[in-house]
Amino acid sequence: MGFGRFSGADHDTRQTPSSGQGVVAKRTYDIVLWGATGATGRRAAHHLARRCAESGVALAIGGRNRGKLEHVRDGLAGRAGEIAILVGDSFDTAFMDEMSAQTRVVVSTVGPFAVYGSALVAACVANGTHYCDLTGEPQWMREMIDTHQDQARETGARIVHACGHDSIPSDLGVQLLQAKALDHCGQPCRRITTRVTRMKGGFSGGTAGSFLNAMRLRETDPDFDHLSADPYALCPTGEREGPDGPDRMMPLEVTWDADLQAWAYPYFMGPMNSKVVRRSNAVMGYPYGRDFRYTETALSRGGVGGWLAAMRKTLFGKLFLIAMAIPATRGLLERHVLPKSGEGPSKEVRESGSYEIIQVGTLRDGTVLKQRITGQGDPGVRSTTMMLTEAALCLAEDEIAVGGGFWTPASAMGPLLLARITAHAGLSFEIIAGRGA
Ligand SMILES: NC(=O)c1ccc[n+]([C@@H]2O[C@H](COP(=O)([O-])OP(=O)(O)OC[C@H]3O[C@@H](n4cnc5c(N)ncnc54)[C@H](OP(=O)(O)O)[C@@H]3O)[C@@H](O)[C@H]2O)c1
Known part of the structure; x- marks a missing residue:
């Protein structure tokens, strides 16, 4: 069955050849969940902790409040004690840079993304770190593509917005x-x-x-x-x-x-x-x-x-x-x-x-x-966070055919993500x- 071509036919789709984990193979963590204390972040932390424990993926959770993050971690299944906590602020560009340099994938639930998301995307792009999120804000997505697409192709960072029920x-x-x-x-x-x-x-x-x-x-x-x-x-x-x-x-x-x-x-x-x-x-x-x-x-x-x-x-x-x-x-x-x-x-x-x-x-x-x-x-939290979790695992673990750049769920992960969400996210x-x- 063909799932469409992953060709780079136009100038916005040039790809930096980068198979599998590509340029970000050696990092302290495989996945950092940024925003683990919010309504979707807490649920995503539960799914990710369980799924990462199953597959030996190194997970860290991050946010701005250490007490809340410890509370979330204490409630997690799997090898919760091994899950690191990273504390910082979305507006702290040095911290965003440091955090994204330590991990192969960042998955973010810190929204509205037009308010809190730009420094993190910039840092992931600069460090060749793959990234997915829950944004449903097309104005911000357009701004991120226009600002960072060229650099993402160079560094190999695969950036995938809209990884929840939308879209x-x-x-x-x-x-x-x-x-x-x-x-x-x-x-x-x-x-x-x-x-x-x-x-x-x-x-x-x-x-x-x-x-x-x-x-x-x-x-x-x-x-x-x-x-x-x-x-x-x-x-x-x-x-x-x-x-x-x-x-x-x-x-x-x-x-x-x-x-x-x-x-x-x-x-x-x-x-x-x-x-x-x-x-x-x-x-x-x-x-x-x-x-x-x-x-x-x-x-x-x-x-x-x-x-x-x-x-x-x-x-x-x-x-x-x-x-x-x-x-x-x-x-x-x-x-x-x-x-x-x-x-x-x-x-x-x-x-x-x-x-x-x-x-x-x-x-x-x-x-x-x-x-x-x-x-x-429910589509807004439970189903959304299971899909987001699988998208993050897909970016971390699967042999993805496209290189760095701003993609969509279908164009970046397609059948790989489809297999994951039907097996593990109830779709x-x-x-x-x-x-x-
Ligand atoms: N695509 C979809 O289908 C879908 C579905 C649901 C939600 N969403 C989107 O997902 C996003 C999150 O929704 P939510 O309900 O989980 O939001 P939320 O409950 O408000 O959680 C926001 C998270 O961001 C953190 N945060 C806020 N300001 C921060 C800062 N300056 N530095 C670091 N962390 C900061 C919060 O930390 P504290 O806990 O410390 O406040 C919290 O962890 C929203 O943009 C929403 O539109 C999309």
Whole structure:
């Protein structure tokens, strides 16, 4: 089965040849988890401690508060006593440099990344240290690519943003569906539509913080809305054109999906995940075709009830967005409604949560393939941190085909990460209609 090419066809995708662990083979640690005390960081620490103990990977945890870090370490399974603690601040560039020079991989949960993440990415790039994170902030990702791409190619640092629920299921799902289309039909899907059909869980304080920060940035950055709307905003320079129209944040729009016989409505993270999928296609050298089209929304049911439910959620989303855009109501939501840093869904919600995504691929001849993706655990924290953990282990342990640079989950790790998240992070991918079902 082919998973797409890892070619460096354009100037943004030149690769520094570097196989396996490449230039960062000898370091004190294999992985440093930066931000182990936050809502996602604590969960990531648990998964990483267990998985690293299984495979003999040397792990350190880091953050700004030694007491909190010791408390986290004391609760870890595996060889917790062997896990080192690194204490510093995200704004301390000398510490960021020292920390990233000691490890082969840094995995970060310290967000909003546009606030706390830049010095760490710069340090990882300078030291040839591989890096993955949970950012869903395309403006910041664009800034990091523009600032550090050339140096990352030189040092061999593989930088992979968006390694949580945003955007791994969408990105790897598209890559897998395209591989299946090629296998069974001899051609890639010209269009793929991702529908989030079920999301059961909660979200953490850091997610709220990132959203609040984005709404504030929007007021001061004249390019913010332009980049948000640009469907190809994360594609390489000179490659920012294609058939998709603008990404719209929560339009008041409910549409009928004839393939799935249900009403589709806007999904908050759809525009961000779509940009990542399009970047994957571009940096891999267009294995999905230059005319490939992609959209991502949520899906309700059919009938009048389904339409009403979709309309209610659309209106709620729009009102929430308006309230977040107005400083006075945003302040009220921040103080009284949204979770604070360190807070997140309860253990019961994390463990009983789940999600389902259906991807519909349409080939040139009209053939339709459908793929179901399911995830166990709430998407915002449990599933996200298991995927992030596997991405960090993949960067540390697997023979990755691409060299240094800014990649996406699919373009950097593709089938290697897919195998990991299906075996260890509770995800499943299954063709449910079309050839190969
Ligand atoms: N992609 C996805 O699907 C997804 C899902 C969930 C979350 N996220 C993103 O992940 C990020 C983290 O979310 P979260 O809920 O875990 O956030 P959180 O609970 O607020 O945790 C933030 C972490 O950053 C640390 N920190 C803050 N300022 C620091 C500084 N100056 N120096 C060093 N460490 C610092 C905090 O340390 P203290 O404990 O000492 O305060 C804490 O460990 C957010 O950006 C969120 O948007 C993405």
